[in-house]
Amino acid sequence: MANNTVCRGRQTAFLPRLKPGVSCLFLMKANICVSENMSGKMARISAISFNPLSNEFCNEWSKVDRTTCSICYARRYASTFRQNTVPPYTQNARIMSTREVTERDFKKNAFKAGQFVRFLAYGELINDLSFKNFCKIAELYPDIKATMWTKRLDIVEPLIDLVPDNMRLMYSTMPVNPSDEVATRIPTGFSGVFNVYTIDYILEHAREINCSGSCATCLRCYTQDNIVVNELVKEQCGNEDARYAQIKDNCMTNGVTS
Numbered sequence: 002m003a004n005n006t007v008c009r010g011r012q013t014a015f016l017p018r019l020k021p022g023v024s025c026l027f028l029m030k031a032n033i034c035v036s037e038n039m040s041g042k043m044a045r046i047s048a049i050s051f052n053p054l055s056n057e058f059c060n061e062w063s064k065v066d067r068t069t070c071s072i073c074y075a076r077r078y079a080s081t082f083r084q085n086t087v088p089p090y091t092q093n094a095r096i097m098s099t100r101e102v103t104e105r106d107f108k109k110n111a112f113k114a115g116q117f118v119r120f121l122a123y124g125e126l127i128n129d130l131s132f133k134n135f136c137k138i139a140e141l142y143p144d145i146k147a148t149m150w151t152k153r154l155d156i157v158e159p160l161i162d163l164v165p166d167n168m169r170l171m172y173s174t175m176p177v178n179p180s181d182e183v184a185t186r187i188p189t190g191f192s193g194v195f196n197v198y199t200i201d202y203i204l205e206h207a208r209e210i211n212c213s214g215s216c217a218t219c220l221r222c223y224t225q226d227n228i229v230v231n232e233l234v235k236e237q238c239g240n241e242d243a244r245y246a247q248i249k250d251n252c253m254t255n256g257v258t259s
Contacts, residue, residue, distance in 0.1 A: 014233050032096055033106045034089035036122065045217035046117050049138070051124025051131075052087050058125050058153065069197050074235040075123040076232050082256040090123055097134040104141055112145045117223045119216075120149035120168075133160065139168035146224050150195060154188055161190035163233050171195045171222055175235065178202040185229055193221075193228035200233055221244035 036048045052060040052073045062070035070076075079087055096102070112118060120135045133155075139147045148169040151157060157170065164170065169192040174183055177197055184196045198208055212219075212232040221228055 013016045031091055034093055035104070035107070035111060036086075039122070042212075042214065042216050043119065043122060044215060046122075047112065048119040048122035048156065049093060049135070050075075050086070050090045050122045051127070051228070052079065052090040052096075053090055053124045056094065056124050056127065058127075062152075064174070067177050069173065069177055070175070072177065072234055073199075079123060086123065094124060094127060096133070098131045101130070102137055102141075108140075110143050114144040116145045117217065117220065118145050118147040120147055121151060121254055124178060126151055126153040129156055131162060132156050136160075136165060136168060139165045143167055146223050148192070158188065158190070164190065169226075170221065171230070187227060187229075192226045193230055195222075195230045195232070197232050197234055203233065238239045 029219075032047070038044070039046055039048060053073060053169075059070055059073065059076065062068050063073060063076060064144060065071055081092070098107070120138075126132050135147075135149055139145065141163070144167075146167055146169075148171055150171045150173050152173045152175055154172070170188075170190060172188050172191045172194045174194060174196050176183065178199060179196050184194065187194050198210070202208065203210060206233060210231050211221075211235055214232045216222070222230060
């Protein structure tokens with residue numbers, strides 16, 4: 002099969018349990034999987050992800066109560082109805098943490114001009130090289146608008162000067178229901194901070210939820226700086242759009258704006 006052979010969505014019959022909504026481009030020999038046609042909030046956003054189930058950082062912090070890692074939606078999805086993402090995301094992590102990526106790792110015109118791309122919709126940085134490779138991808142495709150969500154300040158801060166102009170960083174705070182001090186501190190070089198709250202905490206403390214719909218419609222995390230983004234815990238799998246609508250109604254009823 003040629004180096005630029007692409008197998009898309011329903012055409013990848015050889016993949017077990019491939020669900021519509023997590024369509025991947027599988028580039029034979031190149032081996033980088035770009036997720037397209039994401040579902041729920043991520044609809045119309047492309048992504049390059051790592052497997053959270055084999056990530057040492059994710060595994061260790063998932064054991065710590067009251068952390069976002071302990072309630073991680075990506076780990077829950079990857080171990081249940083999106084198990085088909087595990088092989089390609091594992092391969093992405095292996096490649097990007099062990100060697101430098103090149104244009105040969107992507108098909109020609111892998112991303113459309115102006116495409117919004119999420120780096121690490123699933124998973125977390127592994128080492129310095131994995132971060133350098135995300136920066137390299139943004140450089141290889143200067144017409145995309147990429148944003149990375151990460152908790153790994155230990156990796157990013159020493160390499161912050163490598164971030165190209167078309168790549169933004171969102172700092173994901175570790176605790177669920179973070180204090181005001183933690184929730185509003187934006188690290189140097191980052192565009193914003195991303196926090197996760199439980200609905201009980203939101204209603205009790207009148208915290209504003211401003212992440213409760215379509216990423217492609219909002220795009221704050223891809224276009225704005227100095228932002229504080231607050232999201233509710235993803236408590237269940239299924240129709241995320243309906244769930245967010247219900248939660249928004251509950252918050253409005255209790256005097257919490259979104």
